[in-house]
Amino acid sequence: APPVVVAIDGPSGTGKSSTSKAVAAQLALSYLDTGAQYRAITWWMVSNGIDLEDPSAIAAVAGKPEIVSGTDPGNPTITVDGMDVAGPIRTQEVTAKVSAVSAVQEVRTRITELQRALAGSAERGIVVEGRDIGTTVLPDADLKVFLTASPEARAARRSGELKGSDVHSTREALLKRDAADSSRTASPLAKAADAVEVDTTELTLAQVIECVVTLVQEKQ
Numbered sequence: 001a002p003p004v005v006v007a008i009d010g011p012s013g014t015g016k017s018s019t020s021k022a023v024a025a026q027l028a029l030s031y032l033d034t035g036a037q038y039r040a041i042t043w044w045m046v047s048n049g050i051d052l053e054d055p056s057a058i059a060a061v062a063g064k065p066e067i068v069s070g071t072d073p074g075n076p077t078i079t080v081d082g083m084d085v086a087g088p089i090r091t092q093e094v095t096a097k098v099s100a101v102s103a104v105q106e107v108r109t110r111i112t113e114l115q116r117a118l119a120g121s122a123e124r125g126i127v128v129e130g131r132d133i134g135t136t137v138l139p140d141a142d143l144k145v146f147l148t149a150s151p152e153a154r155a156a157r158r159s160g161e162l163k164g165s166d167v168h169s170t171r172e173a174l175l176k177r178d179a180a181d182s183s184r185t186a187s188p189l190a191k192a193a194d195a196v197e198v199d200t201t202e203l204t205l206a207q208v209i210e211c212v213v214t215l216v217q218e219k220q
């Protein structure tokens with residue numbers, strides 16, 4: 001069978017990562033977490049003291065760090081200049097700053113190239129999750145899914161994942177990040193015209209996985 005390319009987009013807390021990993025594992029496809037790539041470049045900029053208030057400072061160094069993503073859904077790795085950053089990219093500091101970095105066109109051009117190369121080299125196909133995969137990165141994907149959920153459901157899921165955080169502050173931070181990601185000029189978070197929208201508010205993770213697996217199988 002020819003490789004199948006699946007784009008899964010949506011705001012934070014909709015279950016994109018859990019769903020994408022499980023679908024890829026179940027169908028023996030590769031997996032790419034594009035948010036991890038933007039987090040990795042943000043981590044590098046924070047570590048190197050780049051002024052994130054200054055888009056031209058960000059643009060000037062966008063090509064410097066070498067970012068490598070492993071595409072095994074059972075063990076999705078990410079390194080920056082050879083260093084494992086899977087832990088450090090999940091801190092609240094990186095989470096709060098990633099939208100400023102991902103809004104810069106030079107960063108997006110660079111990361112988009114990496115994404116297209118990985119998608120093109122996946123022999124059986126790939127599940128790619130992010131914000132602009134269906135609209136910009138892989139406009140010819142075989143299947144595009146746009147996951148949504150109510151703000152309450154998304155905040156509850158996120159504060160469940162982050163131990164010690166309360167639902168209220170998680171909700172504020174999450175809505176702020178989504179607003180920034182949706183309103184930027186460079187490839188904002190958006191549903192592609194030909195994407196299938198799945199509202200996960202009332203669904204269990206298992207139900208969302210089953211729904212997306214069925215949609216992929218219809219395309220295979």
Ligand code: C5P
Nearest residue numbers: 034035036038098099102130131132181
């Ligand atoms: O998915 P995750 O929450 O890890 O994404 C982190 C951030 O990376 C998003 O808030 C967004 O700013 C950026 N991102 C993006 N385009 C993508 C994936 C993520 O701009 N395709």
